[in-house]
Amino acid sequence: MTASAAGLRAMDMGDLLDRAVGHYRRNFITLFGVYAIGYAPFWLLVGISAHLFSGAFLRLLALGAPAAIEEAGVDPALLGVAGFVVVLVAAIFFVEPIVTGATARAVSDQILGRPASIRGAYSAVRPRTAALLLSSFLRLVAVYGAHSIASFIAFIPVIVVPEVASDVVAGIAVALLQLGALLAASIIFIYLLFIGQVVAIENRGTAEALTRSWRLVSGRLWRTSGIAGILFWLVAALTSAFQLPLLTAVLVWWPWDAAPENLATMGIVVTAALAATSLLASPILSIGTTFIYYDLRVRREGLDVELMAASIGAGDVSA
Numbered sequence: 001m002t003a004s005a006a007g008l009r010a011m012d013m014g015d016l017l018d019r020a021v022g023h024y025r026r027n028f029i030t031l032f033g034v035y036a037i038g039y040a041p042f043w044l045l046v047g048i049s050a051h052l053f054s055g056a057f058l059r060l061l062a063l064g065a066p067a068a069i070e071e072a073g074v075d076p077a078l079l080g081v082a083g084f085v086v087v088l089v090a091a092i093f094f095v096e097p098i099v100t101g102a103t104a105r106a107v108s109d110q111i112l113g114r115p116a117s118i119r120g121a122y123s124a125v126r127p128r129t130a131a132l133l134l135s136s137f138l139r140l141v142a143v144y145g146a147h148s149i150a151s152f153i154a155f156i157p158v159i160v161v162p163e164v165a166s167d168v169v170a171g172i173a174v175a176l177l178q179l180g181a182l183l184a185a186s187i188i189f190i191y192l193l194f195i196g197q198v199v200a201i202e203n204r205g206t207a208e209a210l211t212r213s214w215r216l217v218s219g220r221l222w223r224t225s226g227i228a229g230i231l232f233w234l235v236a237a238l239t240s241a242f243q244l245p246l247l248t249a250v251l252v253w254w255p256w257d258a259a260p261e262n263l264a265t266m267g268i269v270v271t272a273a274l275a276a277t278s279l280l281a282s283p284i285l286s287i288g289t290t291f292i293y294y295d296l297r298v299r300r301e302g303l304d305v306e307l308m309a310a311s312i313g314a315g316d317v318s319a
Contacts, residue, residue, distance in 0.1 A: 008111065008112075008294060008298055008303060009298060010295060010298050010299050011291070011295050013223075013226065013227050013230065016227055016231075016288065016291050016292060016295060017227075017230065017231065017234065017288065019291055020231070020284055020287045020288035020291050021234075021284060023107065023110070023111075023287055023291070024283060024284055024287050027106075027110055027116070030106055030110075030116055030117060030118060030121075031103065031106060031107070031283050031287060032279070032280070032283060033118040034099070034102050034103050034106050034118050034121050034122070034283075035099060035103060035279060035282065035283040035286070036279050037099075037102075037118060037122070038095050038098060038099035038102070039091075039095060039099060039278070039279060039282075040275075040279065042087060042090070042091045042095055043271070043274075043275035043278070043279070045087040046087055046271060046275070047268060047271045047272065047275070049087060050268070050271050092140070093133065093136070093137060093140075094133065096136065097132040097133050097135070097136035097196060098122075098125065098129060098132055098133075099286070100132075100136075100196035100200075100286050100289075101125040101128065101132045101196045101199055101200035102121040102122050102124075102125050102200070103121070103283060103286040103287065103290070104196055104197045104200045104201055104286060104289075104290045104293075105121045105124045105125055105200040105201060106118075106120075106121040107286075107287050107290040107291075108197075108200075108201045108290060108294075109121075111290075111294065124200070125199075125200050128199050128200060128203065130206075131199045131204070131205050131206045131209065132196060132199050132200070134206045135195040135196075135199060135206045135209045135210060136195065136196070138206065138210060139189070139192040139195060139210075142188050142192065143185045143188050143189045143192075144185065146181075146184050146185050146188050147181050147182065147184065147185035150177075150180060150181030150184045150185070151178060151181045153177070153181075155174065186225070187221065187225075190217060190221060190224055190225050190228060191213065191214045191217045191218075191221070192210060192213050192214065193213060193217065193224070193228060193289060193292075194212075194213040194216055194217070194289070194292075194293045194296075195209040195210060195213045196286075196289075197213075197289065197290055197293040198212045198213055198293075201290075201293075216293070216296045216297070216300060217296070220296065220299070224292060224296070227288075227292055228288075228289065228292065231284070231285060231288040231289070231292075232285065234284065235281050235282060235284050235285045238281040238284070239277045239278060239281045239282075242273075242276075242277040242280070242281070243273055243274065243277050246269075246270075246273045247270065247273065
């Protein structure tokens with residue numbers, strides 16, 4: 001079996017998680033670099049926005065007089081809040097799809113034995129930027145649209161008969177329906193989980209990315225959901241393991257030195273900690289998702305056998 005097919009096989013849940021983490025460790029510089037190129041500017045802008053808001057707000061609290069509002073710097077505070085909202089929207093709609101696609105492409109090249117680099121990953125997905133952004137936007141619309149519609153249906157009894165809101169049994173029923181709305185949105189998200197991989201690896205368009213991701217998951221929804229869920233909680237646990245000691249130290253220190261300038265410094269330190277831990281741990285999610293994508297292709301399409309046959313045929317021709 002050639003290098004192009006050696007990395008592909010059907011994997012169980014433990015094997016998938018182990019290979020994702022191991023692959024990140026072995027290719028840390030490239031994969032961390034791909035992720036950091038996209039998200040480091042985001043965290044920098046978050047830090048600037050937090051500094052503008054916290055500095056102005058804390059000075060206002062320290063002065064404590066209505067006449068001092070202008071001096072306290074409310075305009076920078078509003079600028080900080082607006083900046084944070086703009087940066088968050090940009091991350092959701094622009095940064096996340098492109099970084100996911102570039103990471104998927106780098107992981108794919110490494111799995112298939114091709115040269116992989118930070119520049120090469122972004123160069124490969126650049127022509128597919130529009131498809132990545134549009135397919136990600138449509139996924140957001142589908143997920144939040146499904147949740148909103150299901151939530152509205154759940155509240156129809158309360159809207160029609162207001163007395164229902166005070167009934168305990170009815171309240172429990174509405175809460176269960178809300179959980180059902182969240183489940184419906186989660187299911188749609190899992191069905192469309194691999195749009196970034198399809199666009200970046202297979203060079204497909206928006207419509208094909210949506211339908212192909214749906215077909216890959218069909219018949220394996222619960223297994224895919226379970227693996228993706230465990231992968232998410234693994235990343236959350238790793239992030240928390242890095243963050244909790246520092247945040248605990250900050251919370252212990254803060255009551256003893258609560259001057260406004262120190263509180264602002266604390267906000268910067270916390271933001272930097274969140275940025276560092278997110279940049280270190282979050283790539284595992286994109287890497288693991290790409291391994292799940294390949295596992296589905298091996299199981300559904302026999303991709304490993306197809307690549308091996310193609311490599312054998314190429315060897316026969318060269319001979």
